[in-house]
Amino acid sequence: MPVLEEPSSDKPGEKQNAKPVPAKKPGDALPLASLREGQERTVVKVGPVEIGGDRFTLIAGPCAVESAEQIQKAARLVKSRGAVMMRGGAFKPRTSPYSFQGLGFPGVDLLVEAGHSYEMPVVTEVLRPEDAGQIAQRADMLQVGARNMQNFALLKELGKLNRPVLLKRGMSATVKELVQAAEYIMAGGNHRVVLCERGIRTFENATRATLDISAVPVLKTLTHLPIIVDPSHAAGVRHLVVPLALAAAAAGADGLIVEVHPRPEEALCDKDQALTSEDLEQLVAMLKPIVTSQGRQL
Numbered sequence: 324m325p326v327l328e329e330p331s332s333d334k335p336g337e338k339q340n341a342k343p344v345p346a347k348k349p350g351d352a353l354p355l356a357s358l359r360e361g362q363e364r365t366v367v368k369v370g371p372v373e374i375g376g377d378r379f380t381l382i383a384g385p386c387a388v389e390s391a392e393q394i395q396k397a398a399r400l401v402k403s404r405g406a407v408m409m410r411g412g413a414f415k416p417r418t419s420p421y422s423f424q425g426l427g428f429p430g431v432d433l434l435v436e437a438g439h440s441y442e443m444p445v446v447t448e449v450l451r452p453e454d455a456g457q458i459a460q461r462a463d464m465l466q467v468g469a470r471n472m473q474n475f476a477l478l479k480e481l482g483k484l485n486r487p488v489l490l491k492r493g494m495s496a497t498v499k500e501l502v503q504a505a506e507y508i509m510a511g512g513n514h515r516v517v518l519c520e521r522g523i524r525t526f527e528n529a530t531r532a533t534l535d536i537s538a539v540p541v542l543k544t545l546t547h548l549p550i551i552v553d554p555s556h557a558a559g560v561r562h563l564v565v566p567l568a569l570a571a572a573a574a575g576a577d578g579l580i581v582e583v584h585p586r587p588e589e590a591l592c593d594k595d596q597a598l599t600s601e602d603l604e605q606l607v608a609m610l611k612p613i614v615t616s617q618g619r620q621l
């Protein structure tokens with residue numbers, strides 16, 4: 324499996340010199356992201372963590388970075404339960420302008436410090452193209468949120484950076500459009516892209532979004548890129564997160580990204596879907612046999 328890691332001499336926040344790659348032949352619309360016959364699956368390296376390899380990747384953390392104390396406690400909690408990477412938003416794309424918008428750059432720094440304290444690489448969302456370079460100098464992986472999957476200016480900017488990208492599916496985007504968005508990033512020279520299914524909008528309103536489990540095996544036929552699942556934003560409520568996570572693993576996802584908070588009742592963002600420490604423990608225990616049956620380790 325080709326393992327895509329960052330050349331040690333490169334500075335992550337700096338732009339790469341790679342030239343955009345045009346389609347190789349007419350009709351070859353997605354030359355970089357598409358899976359070709361006989362092609363091996365790509366493993367994306369984020370620090371020491373390999374996404375898409377022999378290990379199933381568990382990424383966990385709060386929706387938002389709220390304070391040094393909260394994010395340190397969250398880091399300790401998720402590490403003790405088996406997470407290998409940490410999440411936490413500092414730039415939050417909130418539906419209401421009056422909701423907590425995140426701590427911005429100080430929040431990124433708190434997340435990075437917490438990740439260092441517990442030896443976990445971190446992923447955080449980038450909202451604006453002009454912030455991408457600065458966030459890339461701090462965080463290990465850059466997240467494109469569902470609301471920005473087709474923010475082409477942002478995708479192009481991330482394509483110039485030497486940092487892996489977690490690209491979430493837009494809530495009204497087809498799987499093909501998700502792969503096309505990945506191609507945008509790759510065409511700029513950055514090939515380290517991980518896709519994420521996080522639920523789409525349907526007529527169903529019993530859940531926050533409808534987790535499109537079929538997207539996992541479908542994407543495996545369309546692209547060589549790793550695919551992880553976010554059951555938290557699909558569920559919207561805590562008690563549905565674990566069953567959706569297990570279904571995602573059974574469907575062949577390469578990992579999960581889940582929201583966990585040391586005190587969910589106090590969370591400033593997405594409190595209803597935040598897992599407790601005990602929930603995460605239960606999730607990991609139930610994941611193990613599923614992942615093992617696929618010849619993978621957790």
Ligand code: PEP
Pocket residue numbers: 386412416467468469470491521553556
């Ligand atoms: C998030 O990960 O906190 C988030 C905002 O997710 P999404 O973009 O999938 O809604």
Ligand code: MN
Pocket residue numbers: 386387556582592593
């Ligand atoms: Mn959230």
